[in-house]
Amino acid sequence: MSLRIKTRFGILRIERRLSYTRMFSAAMSILSIALAFAVVGIILVIMGLDPIRAFSLIFGVYVKPPLLLESIKQSIPICLSALGLGIAFKMNFWNIGAEGQLYMGMIASTGIVLLHEYYGFFQGWMLLPLMLASSFILGGAWCLITGFLKAKLSVNEILPTLMLNYVAILVVDFLVHGPWRDPKGYGFPLSIEFPSYAKLTLIYGSSAYTGLLLSIAAAAAVFVLMEYTRPGFEIKVVGQSVNVARYAGISVSGVIMLGSFLSGGLAGVGGLSIVSGIIGRLRPGASPGYGYTAIIVASLAGLNPWLIVVTSIFFGGLLTAGGALQMNMGIPGSATQMIEAIIFLLILVGEFLKRYRLILERGVRD
Amino acid sequence: MGLEKLVELRGIVKRFPGVIANDHVDFELRCGEVHALLGENGAGKTTLMNILYGLYQPDEGEIYIKGNRVRLRSPSDAIKLGIGMVHQNFKLVESHTVLENVILGLKEPGIRIDFEKHARKIGLLAERYGWRIDPEVKVWQLSAGEKQQVELLKILYRGADILILDEPTSVLTPQETKTLFEALRKMAAEGRGIIFITHKLGEVMEVSDRVTVMRRGRVVVTKKTSEVTKSELANYMIGRPVIFSLEKVEAKPGKVLMRLIDLEALSDKGAPALNKVSLEVRSGEILGIAGISGNGQVELAEVIVGLRKALRGKVIIDGLDVTNRSSKELIELGVAYIPPESVRWGVLPELRIVDNLFLKAYRYPPYSSNLILNWRRMFEKARKLIEEFDVITPSIFSKARSLSGGNIQRLVLARELSGLIGGAPRLIIAAYPTKGLDIGAAEFVHKLLLKHKSMGSGILFISEDLEELLMLSDRIAVMSGGRIVGILSREEASVEKLGLMMSEALPQAW
Numbered sequence: 001m002s003l004r005i006k007t008r009f010g011i012l013r014i015e016r017r018l019s020y021t022r023m024f025s026a027a028m029s030i031l032s033i034a035l036a037f038a039v040v041g042i043i044l045v046i047m048g049l050d051p052i053r054a055f056s057l058i059f060g061v062y063v064k065p066p067l068l069l070e071s072i073k074q075s076i077p078i079c080l081s082a083l084g085l086g087i088a089f090k091m092n093f094w095n096i097g098a099e100g101q102l103y104m105g106m107i108a109s110t111g112i113v114l115l116h117e118y119y120g121f122f123q124g125w126m127l128l129p130l131m132l133a134s135s136f137i138l139g140g141a142w143c144l145i146t147g148f149l150k151a152k153l154s155v156n157e158i159l160p161t162l163m164l165n166y167v168a169i170l171v172v173d174f175l176v177h178g179p180w181r182d183p184k185g186y187g188f189p190l191s192i193e194f195p196s197y198a199k200l201t202l203i204y205g206s207s208a209y210t211g212l213l214l215s216i217a218a219a220a221a222v223f224v225l226m227e228y229t230r231p232g233f234e235i236k237v238v239g240q241s242v243n244v245a246r247y248a249g250i251s252v253s254g255v256i257m258l259g260s261f262l263s264g265g266l267a268g269v270g271g272l273s274i275v276s277g278i279i280g281r282l283r284p285g286a287s288p289g290y291g292y293t294a295i296i297v298a299s300l301a302g303l304n305p306w307l308i309v310v311t312s313i314f315f316g317g318l319l320t321a322g323g324a325l326q327m328n329m330g331i332p333g334s335a336t337q338m339i340e341a342i343i344f345l346l347i348l349v350g351e352f353l354k355r356y357r358l359i360l361e362r363g364v365r366d
Numbered sequence: 367m368g369l370e371k372l373v374e375l376r377g378i379v380k381r382f383p384g385v386i387a388n389d390h391v392d393f394e395l396r397c398g399e400v401h402a403l404l405g406e407n408g409a410g411k412t413t414l415m416n417i418l419y420g421l422y423q424p425d426e427g428e429i430y431i432k433g434n435r436v437r438l439r440s441p442s443d444a445i446k447l448g449i450g451m452v453h454q455n456f457k458l459v460e461s462h463t464v465l466e467n468v469i470l471g472l473k474e475p476g477i478r479i480d481f482e483k484h485a486r487k488i489g490l491l492a493e494r495y496g497w498r499i500d501p502e503v504k505v506w507q508l509s510a511g512e513k514q515q516v517e518l519l520k521i522l523y524r525g526a527d528i529l530i531l532d533e534p535t536s537v538l539t540p541q542e543t544k545t546l547f548e549a550l551r552k553m554a555a556e557g558r559g560i561i562f563i564t565h566k567l568g569e570v571m572e573v574s575d576r577v578t579v580m581r582r583g584r585v586v587v588t589k590k591t592s593e594v595t596k597s598e599l600a601n602y603m604i605g606r607p608v609i610f611s612l613e614k615v616e617a618k619p620g621k622v623l624m625r626l627i628d629l630e631a632l633s634d635k636g637a638p639a640l641n642k643v644s645l646e647v648r649s650g651e652i653l654g655i656a657g658i659s660g661n662g663q664v665e666l667a668e669v670i671v672g673l674r675k676a677l678r679g680k681v682i683i684d685g686l687d688v689t690n691r692s693s694k695e696l697i698e699l700g701v702a703y704i705p706p707e708s709v710r711w712g713v714l715p716e717l718r719i720v721d722n723l724f725l726k727a728y729r730y731p732p733y734s735s736n737l738i739l740n741w742r743r744m745f746e747k748a749r750k751l752i753e754e755f756d757v758i759t760p761s762i763f764s765k766a767r768s769l770s771g772g773n774i775q776r777l778v779l780a781r782e783l784s785g786l787i788g789g790a791p792r793l794i795i796a797a798y799p800t801k802g803l804d805i806g807a808a809e810f811v812h813k814l815l816l817k818h819k820s821m822g823s824g825i826l827f828i829s830e831d832l833e834e835l836l837m838l839s840d841r842i843a844v845m846s847g848g849r850i851v852g853i854l855s856r857e858e859a860s861v862e863k864l865g866l867m868m869s870e871a872l873p874q875a876w
Contacts, residue, residue, distance in 0.1 A: 229738055240716055249672075249695075
């Protein structure tokens with residue numbers, strides 16, 4: 001069956017492709033990315049900038065070691081959140097609250113550091129493991145609020161997850177303006193800087209290495225969870241059909257709560273990677289929207305955990321490139337977000353064209 | 367009877383990836399005839415008719431309507447040429463009146479619609495075919511048979527003279543079927559041509575003038591109905607002789623396996639769906655449930671298997687009160703459930719066949735231990751099962767949506783009846799297990815149910831097909847308006863008796 005649109009050139013038919021090959025799919029994806037850069041190039045020309053120089057800066061990010069490390073660093077929170085979203089999306093749970101869950105993870109991590117620094121709780125080596133656990137739990141709990149509402153009261157998850165983002169961001173604002181403000185920070189809304197043993201700089205002094213390990217370990221964990229465990233199977237079944245899941249004797253509300261907790265928990269760890277990997281302290285606006293970029297990453301990677309790792313690095317690179325463009329060519333930082341959006345849009349178009357074909361029937365009488 | 371050809375299809379070819387749905391099909395429809403198009407599911411009947419109705423474009427071949435070669439690009443092209451189609455699923459706006467539905471989409475100049483004129487004309491049209499339909503009634507208030515009459519009115523009102531009916535009797539009671547057939551004969555007598563898609567042989571013999579049999583995308587034969595017998599047709603249809611009466615397995619009913627006491631439950635819409643239902647199923651017995659769909663049968667099945675809350679009453683299985691226990695507990699008690707419309711409720715089309723086979727058993731040993739799934743065991747078992755149950759698929763890793771309806775049902779049967787969870791099921795709840803299946807697949811289901819009966823399972827068998835019920839059941843309970851209006855033994859029951867009980871009980875129940 002097909003959809004028809006009358007145009008002045010004839011009738012445009014949109015027909016579902018019954019099947020397509022992997023090659024075709026890959027070619028389409030590459031074509032859409034290439035097209036995205038072409039569009040960006042045109043915009044740069046209109047802005048009176050040299051697109052070749054801009055692109056060499058962008059691609060340089062993935063080649064020059066210090067910039068590559070920075071890109072990987074930027075990719076960690078994106079990757080961890082996207083892995084969590086992958087679980088939620090497989091469950092047909094449209095969690096768009098990774099941003100807020102990141103902030104809750106930051107709060108948990110910072111809280112542990114402050115307990116140590118102010119009150120002398122815990123020994124230094126215990127900090128990172130505790131931060132890991134607490135950021136997972138708090139991020140997970142933040143998402144579980146919505147998961148609970150959905151499981152028990154059938155509340156749609158989209159609005160609560162989104163709105164809880166603002167709550168989490170404002171809680172961080174409150175903390176760093178108030179009780180958690182660095183007493184020696186000249187009144188700036190910042191927490192104290194984390195001690196080195198609370199930072200992700202265990203390997204070669206850059207958090208990129210430890211962070212990447214964290215990403216890969218998380219991807220492996222998600223992969224095993226989804227492919228080889230009972231809860232993973234149940235998450236997939238619930239995501240395909242709640243009715244069939246009930247028929248199979250699966251406790252749908254239990255699965256939704258577990259899945260939402262895991263999803264938020266991973267984003268929470270992403271929060272840890274921001275405060276102890278990128279910034280080294282808590283401050284307002286600590287995430288420039290990693291949680292939203294993660295939505296793009298998770299869907300572009302087709303929810304595949306390994307592809308999520310790679311795709312996050314690509315987007316982490318775009319963020320880094322944004323900084324480089326700003327410094328070297330005076331392109332505003334928001335231009336990076338524009339590039340990100342254009343790529344995403346064109347890939348969506350590409351995905352559409354993978355599934356449907358357009359046929360123009362010329363000179364058809366009607 | 368005129369000999370003028372209304373429709374002629376020549377050498378129609380339609381390919382879908384991997385299959386030829388229509389392979390050089392020739393077909394003709396004459397004025398004044400009811401032409402049955404007979405074939406199993408997947409034989410290409412519906413594809414052919416969708417081509418004639420403009421929904422698909424043929425890859426090769428020519429279409430002639432009333433002698434002119436045409437290209438049908440969409441249903442609106444077909445409608446202009448006087449072709450009308452009644453689909454299996456009605457395409458009516460439920461919250462609108464009959465009148466509004468019939469005139470919807472009529473192309474008439476001006477902005478004012480003369481409702482009264484239309485209502486009068488529709489009333490007259492309905493009367494001509496002996497239908498009692500009030501044009502002002504909202505469609506949702508009508509029975510399935512009446513809705514079908516509205517679909518036909520819609521087509522006739524547009525002046526169509528080529529009518530396509532896709533499995534029109536699948537939703538009707540025997541009485542409604544009779545009314546439909548009378549109307550079809552009358553429409554044909556008035557010079558229209560009617561194409562009647564079906565896989566039921568009895569209907570072909572009863573209503574058609576000619577019959578075209580399709581198998582695997584090709585036309586096997588076109589003959590005058592008076593010149594063929596039922597068994598010849600079945601032969602053409604599946605390419606081998608079929609046995610029409612199953613070997614009856616003598617009932618050796620054992621102890622009472624399931625007892626329902628005064629069950630009451632609500633439908634999805636919150637209306638009472640079950641009204642004091644009391645039944646007993648013994649082991650080694652098939653209890654048939656007859657009734658027009660939507661009279662509480664599905665709700666009954668769901669209450670038993672733990673998918674719907676019982677408001678009052680009790681479900682007792684093996685002496686154990688299991689009322690409102692979870693479906694998981696019932697699965698563990700050995701209750702198998704073949705849900706209605708397996709395609710929608712019984713499988714996950716986007717998951718692999720092996721996932722679907724282990725939809726329930728994945729959580730029990732040996733297929734998982736603690737929280738870890740043992741895929742190797744599942745793969746091994748899945749390969750055996752698709753062979754044993756004859757599921758035709760390239761691999762256990764194919765997605766379930768690639769399977770045909772009959773194969774999906776085999777997959778569901780393999781999951782439910784092969785004893786993946788603690789041995790063969792003790793109680794089998796089968797809701798419309800053969801609906802929409804072709805003869806071959808339905809036969810498979812019947813044999814399997816009888817096999818489990820002889821192994822001592824108790825079976826609750828819900829169906830709309832009275833012949834099937836009479837063939838399989840040891841006792842038949844008739845449901846109407848959420849009540850059991852009577853239970854007959856196989857000896858007492860007949861199609862006429864059951865049909866009467868099904869429809870007569872209706873008015874007082876609602």
